[in-house]
Amino acid sequence: MVRESEFYWRRLHSLLGIIPIGLFVTQHLIINHFATKGAESFNTAAHFIENLPFIYFLEWFVIYIPLMFHAFYGVYLAFTSKNNVQRYGTFRNWMFMLQRVTGVFLVIFIAWHIYETRIQKLFGAEVNYDMMAEIFQSPFMIVFYALGILAATFHLANGVWSFLVTWGLAQSPRSQKIVTYVTLGIFIILSVIGMRALFAFA
Amino acid sequence: MSEHQTAVQEQAAPAKTVLFEIQRQDTPESAPYMESFEVPYKANMNVISALMEIRRNPVNKNGEKTTPINWDMNCLEEVCGACSMVINGRPRQSCTALVDQLTQPIKLEPMRTFPVVRDLVVDREGMFDSLKKIKAWIPIDGTYDLGEGPRMPERKRQWAYELSKCMTCGVCLEACPNVNDQTNFMGPFAISQVRLFNTHPTGAQNKDERLSALMTDGGLGECGNSQNCVVACPKGIPLTTSIAAMNRATTVQMFKNFFGSDHMVD
Numbered sequence: 001m002v003r004e005s006e007f008y009w010r011r012l013h014s015l016l017g018i019i020p021i022g023l024f025v026t027q028h029l030i031i032n033h034f035a036t037k038g039a040e041s042f043n044t045a046a047h048f049i050e051n052l053p054f055i056y057f058l059e060w061f062v063i064y065i066p067l068m069f070h071a072f073y074g075v076y077l078a079f080t081s082k083n084n085v086q087r088y089g090t091f092r093n094w095m096f097m098l099q100r101v102t103g104v105f106l107v108i109f110i111a112w113h114i115y116e117t118r119i120q121k122l123f124g125a126e127v128n129y130d131m132m133a134e135i136f137q138s139p140f141m142i143v144f145y146a147l148g149i150l151a152a153t154f155h156l157a158n159g160v161w162s163f164l165v166t167w168g169l170a171q172s173p174r175s176q177k178i179v180t181y182v183t184l185g186i187f188i189i190l191s192v193i194g195m196r197a198l199f200a201f202a
Numbered sequence: 203m204s205e206h207q208t209a210v211q212e213q214a215a216p217a218k219t220v221l222f223e224i225q226r227q228d229t230p231e232s233a234p235y236m237e238s239f240e241v242p243y244k245a246n247m248n249v250i251s252a253l254m255e256i257r258r259n260p261v262n263k264n265g266e267k268t269t270p271i272n273w274d275m276n277c278l279e280e281v282c283g284a285c286s287m288v289i290n291g292r293p294r295q296s297c298t299a300l301v302d303q304l305t306q307p308i309k310l311e312p313m314r315t316f317p318v319v320r321d322l323v324v325d326r327e328g329m330f331d332s333l334k335k336i337k338a339w340i341p342i343d344g345t346y347d348l349g350e351g352p353r354m355p356e357r358k359r360q361w362a363y364e365l366s367k368c369m370t371c372g373v374c375l376e377a378c379p380n381v382n383d384q385t386n387f388m389g390p391f392a393i394s395q396v397r398l399f400n401t402h403p404t405g406a407q408n409k410d411e412r413l414s415a416l417m418t419d420g421g422l423g424e425c426g427n428s429q430n431c432v433v434a435c436p437k438g439i440p441l442t443t444s445i446a447a448m449n450r451a452t453t454v455q456m457f458k459n460f461f462g463s464d465h466m467v468d
């Protein structure tokens with residue numbers, strides 16, 4: 001059953017990686033970036049998101065359900081590939097492997113990140129600037145979050161490339177190469193935004 | 203004779219033999235083991251001529267008599283694909299693997315992506331099943347004479363000829379991280395064959411059937427874009443362009459299937 005419709009699951013996985021997850025992650029990084037303008041600024045931006053109408057609906061249908069599908073199916077994909085960068089050390093083969101490595105790392109990172117913020121909120125903690133500043137008292141957490149953000153920006157940027165090929169938009173070798181450069185740019189820009197926010201808290 | 207002597211002189215003085223390390227396996231189920239051979243050097247020899255030499259005199263490096271090595275071959279000019287094996291870590295054809303261009307010891311292994319029959323012989327039957335699944339042929343049989351098909355533009359024919367060079371050798375499957383015992387992926391070659399037969403004016407009559415075959419188990423959905431295939435293919439077939447082209451074609455087909463129409467082709 002699942003095997004027969006694998007094509008459609010794979011396309012769904014690809015689509016969800018961009019819409020909504022990729023868009024959400026981009027939005028999330030931009031909101032975090034308000035921390036560079038101080039605690040006040042960040043809290044206002046975060047509250048704006050928190051007070052969106054239908055926030056529970058949005059959380060489940062824009063984040064949790066798509067993310068869980070993408071993550072579980074992604075883990076399945078990651079563990080059914082037999083990486084062979086020793087045999088073919090080409091750029092694309094490395095990207096292929098890193099897409100899987102960062103994906104698996106993201107499962108761990110996102111699980112911890114949600115536990116530390118959203119789940120603590122259920123227990124009455126307040127998610128705000130101070131909470132993040134406190135988390136980053138620990139140097140280990142700074143490194144862990146830095147790796148998490150870089151993994152996410154890489155995975156998203158390279159995912160945009162993969163998405164464009166998977167849906168047949170980038171077809172010629174030339175277009176695929178140009179898209180590679182564009183996604184490299186996306187990776188750098190999102191990483192800078194993410195890192196600036198991180199070090200604003202830390 | 204004189205040619206022989208010249209070649210020997212060109213070699214560094216003591217290296218008159220070529221060292222081979224060959225992975226052997228007696229039956230499909232038994233465990234593989236390595237055996238080394240020292241083969242007398244001859245000018246311009248290739249891996250197959252070395253294997254023939256071992257067959258003539260099946261004595262391993264330790265001087266023990268052993269069984270000749272089993273391998274497949276046919277055309278000896280890189281058009282049939284039968285002689286593919288993993289040479290120094292890379293899958294390729296042994297008939298065009300020149301000893302002078304390989305570092306020694308030359309390591310030969312079967313392409314383990316496929317079931318090993320014996321020694322270097324593998325069973326590529328699965329690839330032919332895939333070709334059946336995707337209808338990799340042009341249907342010209344009818345209850346009456348169908349006459350001549352439409353003419354193909356010459357430039358298109360020349361381009362399609364490149365895709366038709368596929369010899370079902372299996373190298374692109376061996377190179378692909380997603381062709382393994384945990385997946386059913388048919389492999390890059392099958393996707394490119396759909397593009398070839400869908401390009402043909404008569405073949406295009408079954409376009410939707412071939413695309414549908416790519417949209418089920420083992421089809422396009424299993425490609426993860428590592429793009430090793432296009433690097434590995436000995437025939438220089440633009441496999442990744444074919445894959446992206448079929449990705450686009452199936453995207454369109456998917457919408458056609460879903461929103462429906464009163465006919466399937468075009």
Ligand code: HEM
Binds near residue numbers: 013025075077
């Ligand atoms: C949470 C754990 C995650 C795992 C295990 C995971 C795993 C994967 C894997 C294995 C692929 C490669 C699919 C393939 O090429 O065959 C992939 C693709 C992708 N992922 Fe993720 N991912 C995760 C999270 C994310 C996140 C947070 C985002 C958004 C930033 C994202 C966006 C994408 C995109 C856009 C693709 C490309 C889809 C395509 O190939 O067409 N993923 N993911």
Ligand code: SF4
Binds near residue numbers: 369435436
């Ligand atoms: S596409 Fe190339 S590598 Fe793959 S089977 Fe055909 S000839 Fe061999």
Ligand code: FES
Binds near residue numbers: 275282285286296297
């Ligand atoms: S024997 Fe035909 S390809 Fe080598």
